Amino acid sequence: MKRRKSKTEDQQQAIEKEVQSNPLNFTGNLSIDLDRIRSEIGQNGDVHIREFKIGSLNARAALIFIDGLADTEIINNNILRSLMSVDDQDCEKNRNIETSTRERLSTHMLLIGKVNETSNIQSFDTAILAGSAGLLVEGTAIGFVLDVAKAKTRNIEEPLSESLVRGPRVGFVEQLSDNTALLRNLSKTQDLAINTFKVGTKIKKDLAIVYMRDIVDPQLLEEVIQRIQTINIDNLPESGYVEQLIEDNQFSPFPQIQNTERPDRVMGAILEGRVGILLDGTPFALILPVTFNMLLQSPEDYYERWISGTLIRMLRYLAAFIALFGPSLYIAFSSFHQGLIPTKLAISIAASREGVPFPPLIEALIMEISIEILREAGLRLPKPVGQSLGIVGGLIVGEAAVQAGIVSPIMVIVVAVTAISSFTLPHYSIGITIRFLRFVVMLFSAVYGLYGVVLFVLLLCTHLVKLKSFNVPYLSPAVPYQLSDLKDFLIRAPLSMMKRRPKLMHTQESKRK
Amino acid sequence: MTKQKFDQITTPQTVVIISNFILGIGILTLPRTVTEKVKTPDGWITIILGGITALLVAIIMVKLAERFPGKSIFQYSNEITGKVIGSVVSLCIIIYYLTLSSFELRAMSETTRLFLLQGTPNWAIILPFIWIGLYLITGGINPIARMFEIVFPITILFFLLVMFLGIKVFDINNLRPVMGMGVMPVMKGLTTTSLSFVGFEIILIIYMYMKEPTRALKATVIGLSISLVFYCVTFIMVIGALSIDGAVTQTWPVLTFIRSFEISGLFVERFDSLLLVIWIMQLFTTFAVCYYAAALGLSHIFNKNINLFIYGLAPLIYIVSMMPRNINEMFQLGSVIGNFTLYFFSCVPVLLLLISLMRGKQS
């Protein structure tokens, strides 16, 4: 021990020189190093520095960690206890075997799984700020980074934004490692590739690209990586940032990248040859490229038997149609083409509109906007209050509006059916798109009637056929016709018939093995 | 990805473009125009014969296009006949497409005004239509082809559905006797019916985009046959319901036919305006292809970026479409275009093919 100490003293001069020449590295002198750490992060109240003596080595040491981030139980039981206890036998052994402090520490004393070593103070600090504990030992010019980060995570729960009747009750959480673990858990294969990147200029975040090595189209992968590398922003608080920074057309109302909280959904997508992106700090994973039909599909379509899956999927397409065109068709029929609807219906609409002071467009706008306000208000309020607000708003205001003669009862029906239909859309982001477009088509139809609706359809289709998501046409597989992929478009064919991966993804391996 | 690869269209897309292009405004008047000439209920035979005639011309065109892969008629007409004549041929084709697109626009606007929007001025109907067409064709042939693939099944299915709903008023006796007056009446309408297949000549232009050019002939045949079946069904249903005497009096016999029945128990009771609305989508595709072909031709002649011409042609198309002062002038414009097509597209491709064979030109 004496020999060791004297050695340190001998090197004193050299170390001080090194501090000046290379200020980023540890010196090996505990007090100097500690001072430097103190000056960099120590002034923060949540940084704890615990100085102690390693029993068996009889060396001074310091443990630096952040309150709350590091797991104090592990620190107490697995680190401090073993380091501070004096085991004479062990001491003897150690003396006999000529090994360095470094090796002895990691092989005998630190009872935890992940120990990293660094000689750089900067990265040492960063690791501590991320939740690890830092260990400095007198005489060793190396900082030990001990991974004792307490998983600051909530439990794995069913995702709120995409709830299913049948399907795994598992959703992503905010911790990237948990999320990748969830995916690993779903596919215990070596072909599942998880590439991590650091993104963000100021606050670096972990971003993982997930794909199947033997399925994914290499061109697609290259494109994704290239776009991710062009991300140039100080911080990425949510995967929505990534989505907006790498999507093809920012001015399109349509989401070109799918977001999901469900691991099974990501897994299904990457087995089709798509790429998933996970960002640390958010439970929302991204799937790309996305095609329009994916946004109207739910994993449940595959979990239920194919007949019910198909029927429910068709129902959803119908609901999307109603959600988009409901009010505009009402406007067109009631103020332009009364001749098209059945006589009895025309007469009852005329009767119900008697005394309503507004033209159908204004009537529809009043009702649609108020229902959108109600919906937005319901989202922001605490859950029980939000629900009752919806009921109060929907029932009482609607009823009162009819009683007061501001709107016609048929309009209330139209608006209510439209709103309910839009709830069947399995994706929040496409729901917003359709809600927004509904107002556009209402304006078209107020000017041109059915012709306006058709103009809008043409405009919408034109936009959609021009839109691409990572070089995949947005409307595939509907157009260009891809007969084999149509089995999973409007209908959901029996699983035994869907043995091939979608052709539109240009997968390396076309057969599902 | 190279530009060439990006701009390719598949064989089904070619089929859809051809049949979409053939099925335009003409189908709405077809039973009248055919019956006027034939005067017996045998018009459907004439339609089939007309389709076969059109097919023969189409084969010549495909043979011509096959000699110059990767090039449009605007380019190889120069190569075959020299710059001056080639340019004249190209200009004729461009003017043809320009006028045709204006005609389709105007016809669309007239029917819309008649059935859907009485009192709305023509310009208000035409302008947004041109804008959307412009927005589509700036994307190039690929989005156009994809657009057609969306429109095609919707319009076809809806049209056939409406046709078969009319089975109530259909009376087979109106179609009998078959060939009661012999073959001569059938032959009289051949020109009219062959003309109704105008549109397949688009193969001269889209051939260069085909991913599998060897299937061009097959695609043309299928595209033509789809329209043929379609025409036959329409003709048979309309004549079956209105009888030949009734059909010749009607301006838009197909729409009159659909007006003559109503289906109760649905949200919609009448289908005439509804069919027209759906058919507007079909007209849009015809319009967009004409527009694109004209712009493409100009860009090939002058060797400039196509977008320049796309924007430049829009006002021109608008002006031409507003030129007919009433519906009869509009129909006249239609028949002028028809006659031009008849002589131009039955002669020029043959001549071009012969010259290129003699000179041994091929690229």
Add this chain to the structure above:
Amino acid sequence: MNKQRMKNVWVGVILSLNLILLTSCWSYRPIEDVNFVAGAALDAEKGGKISSTLQYVVPHEKGGGQAGMSGHKQYENIKEVGDALEPIGWETTLKKEGSIFGAHEKIVVIGEELARKIDMEQLVDLYYRDIDIRGSTLVFIADGKADKTLESEAPDIVPSYRINEIAIQQLSTRMLRQTSLVVMLSKMESDSSFVLQRLTTEKGEVKFDGAAVIKGKTNKLIGFLNKKEIEGLNLITGDSKTGSIRSQGKKPVYFQIQQIKSKITPYVKGENISFHLNVSIDGRIAEDWKQSFNLFKDSTLKQVEKEVEKEADSLVEHTINRMQDDLGVDIAGFGNELRIHHPRAWQRVKKDWDERFKTTPVTTNINIHITDYGMIGERNK
């Protein structure tokens, strides 16, 4: 890519500017401001003028929960006089607010006097030309004044819709199959004669009674058929679904028709044209007034079939005589069959077919087939 985006923005801006330009709604016509025409009645007035009565539907809100309380009149008849339908239409807009909207018009009733005086094709030209009015609108002839048929004392009904419903259901052989504007068009265009259903009014309520015969050459009313003659006509054309025939005999047996199949076969030999009519009717015995019968026996059934056949034969015979001798027109489609089977012969005779038909021999053969007789098979007294 940036350039592409810029272009997209420009297209978007241009399109939305377009929209702003077009905020005027030329064709806008709110549903509550239009008058739904349910039916129209045309009559002859003094001095060669025409009167048109438009029946407007008056929409009433079905008072929430207070069912059966309405008791309102559901319609309003507006009558105007003029030279033709168009000026009459404009005249009515001076009296009642809202535009006339014909898309839901179900029937047109033409007064007897008018139908005798004016060529039908000229009269209803507007109905064909108008975009709104449907080809499926039904045409009737009124006995006397047509506007009377559009009246009703009963609350909560629109008379036009009632007439329309009766015509569409066509439950009895004693009325004609409905004739829509489109059907009438092809008859008028091919100069064939045809029949229209006649309406009469009994104590203020309308009734289907008889048929009006329109001559193809002139498109004018030339006479009427009574209900019995309609029965015969329906047997010839097979244009009926249900109805009954009384058997000949002292005590009647009523035969309920379930299916009529009729086939007219033309024969051409040189200049001679003749027709053979073959009718087979399936049905059941619906009512039997005989003292005693045993229908379980096949021979009784055969007996009844014979009796019904006789009656049917006389009905058909009578109608054909009426057509050939009194009216001198072909309203049963004999000419059409000739056109189909012998187009060249038809070309020769079509000019004056009605004249020619008067002397054309028609042979008939009627087969009655009783399928069942209901719950009673035998009665002994």
